[in-house]
Amino acid sequence: MYCEGVALDRIAREQGTPVFVYSRKVLIERFQELKQAFKPAQPLICYSVKANSNLSLCKTLAGEGAGMDIVSGGELFRAGKAGVPGDKIVYASVGKTEEEIDSAVKKGILFFNAESVPELDLINKVCGRLKKRQAVALRVNPDVEAHTHEYITTARKQNKFGLDPKTVRKVFREAGRFEHLDLTCLHMHIGSQIEKVKPFVQALERVTALAEELNATGARITHLNIGGGLGIVYDKEKPQSAKLYAQAVLAILKGKNFKLILEPGRFIAGNAGVLLTRVVYVKNTPVKRFFVVDAAMNDLLRPSLYAAFHAVVPVRKRQGRLKKADVVGPVCESGDFIAKDRPLPGSLGTGELLAVMSTGAYGFSMSSNYNSRRRAAEVLVNGSKYAVIRKREGYADLIRNEVIVTDKEWL
Numbered sequence: 001m002y003c004e005g006v007a008l009d010r011i012a013r014e015q016g017t018p019v020f021v022y023s024r025k026v027l028i029e030r031f032q033e034l035k036q037a038f039k040p041a042q043p044l045i046c047y048s049v050k051a052n053s054n055l056s057l058c059k060t061l062a063g064e065g066a067g068m069d070i071v072s073g074g075e076l077f078r079a080g081k082a083g084v085p086g087d088k089i090v091y092a093s094v095g096k097t098e099e100e101i102d103s104a105v106k107k108g109i110l111f112f113n114a115e116s117v118p119e120l121d122l123i124n125k126v127c128g129r130l131k132k133r134q135a136v137a138l139r140v141n142p143d144v145e146a147h148t149h150e151y152i153t154t155a156r157k158q159n160k161f162g163l164d165p166k167t168v169r170k171v172f173r174e175a176g177r178f179e180h181l182d183l184t185c186l187h188m189h190i191g192s193q194i195e196k197v198k199p200f201v202q203a204l205e206r207v208t209a210l211a212e213e214l215n216a217t218g219a220r221i222t223h224l225n226i227g228g229g230l231g232i233v234y235d236k237e238k239p240q241s242a243k244l245y246a247q248a249v250l251a252i253l254k255g256k257n258f259k260l261i262l263e264p265g266r267f268i269a270g271n272a273g274v275l276l277t278r279v280v281y282v283k284n285t286p287v288k289r290f291f292v293v294d295a296a297m298n299d300l301l302r303p304s305l306y307a308a309f310h311a312v313v314p315v316r317k318r319q320g321r322l323k324k325a326d327v328v329g330p331v332c333e334s335g336d337f338i339a340k341d342r343p344l345p346g347s348l349g350t351g352e353l354l355a356v357m358s359t360g361a362y363g364f365s366m367s368s369n370y371n372s373r374r375r376a377a378e379v380l381v382n383g384s385k386y387a388v389i390r391k392r393e394g395y396a397d398l399i400r401n402e403v404i405v406t407d408k409e410w411l
């Protein structure tokens, strides 16, 4: 198996495992696919940094003209390091702190996507202190069912995200109270891994109607931010194409004169990456066959957290009958699995290299040091060459900020 022109077993041999491998070509193609699909609207496409926040990936996408969608001070810092200008950054999150707001205002970001009235008050206060005006989007919770995993559904009224339409109307009625803010955008993001265009359409129709209603009563909404959420293929999904999605969105916005912002993450990075892992042991029990591998839930949390499916494929083609097996990591939890009951060649043995597919998004970015495991290396392939874009952590990294307390440290 190859990533572009580079054999995956070469990368594993030279860099060790577990290692995330990304294709620069796929990353750019996916971004361009979306850009082309939306060409008539010339949107600002803000890559959702949380999907995969590696600086080289952010920089590559910024080079294609992408802005960044961020959710923390840390992501603001990353966007800066990747050379993304403030006026291409939008900032969502229900819990922005004063310190985070302060640095984003100083950076001159394009929009805060505000998620509550107390947050609007705080942004207004910070702007007053800094003597700056700031454009703000109100994140609308349109109460639609996105038909995705419960944990990544974000636009039902019981979810913590955004403001209900009634509150949005109230905010605009009282807009004078936010004297340092320009409320010029409505934002929505209804969830992730959404396969059908219908929930997007439902939500956008509601948000667009709300924007028009508000503009008719004196608001000056110039932008609509439609979030991310496009589903990708992990297994047998048949998600809507970028083209179909764009057609549906553009049909709603036709003749309405709103500038458009998008926040895709998974669509761009998801299928651009694999996680390489080696079999450490083959363990047969009376009822199960386990491939114990050197990647674990700390490297790839999605199976444990969402029961997510990732295809697992031997890097070298193997003959032989397929036998069902679980692919599991060494972490001390039964929830630590990469795949369950998968037909894999019976001939696979210790040392075999496996590729866990479609792990470019919400893979490394959700990884941790649980069980004091060093986080994996990341590699970017470009044609027939590759570069290490994140070194594998060493043991010293695990304890970098720790202190063995002595009598002197008590405060």
Ligand SMILES: Cc1ncc(COP(=O)(O)O)c(C=O)c1O
Binding pocket: 048, 050, 051, 069, 092, 093, 189, 191, 192, 193, 227, 228, 229, 230, 263, 264, 265, 266, 267, 361
């Ligand atoms: C506000 C916001 N925008 C965009 C995204 C990106 O979503 P996706 O990766 O599904 O495109 C997320 C993901 O959770 C988000 O919270």
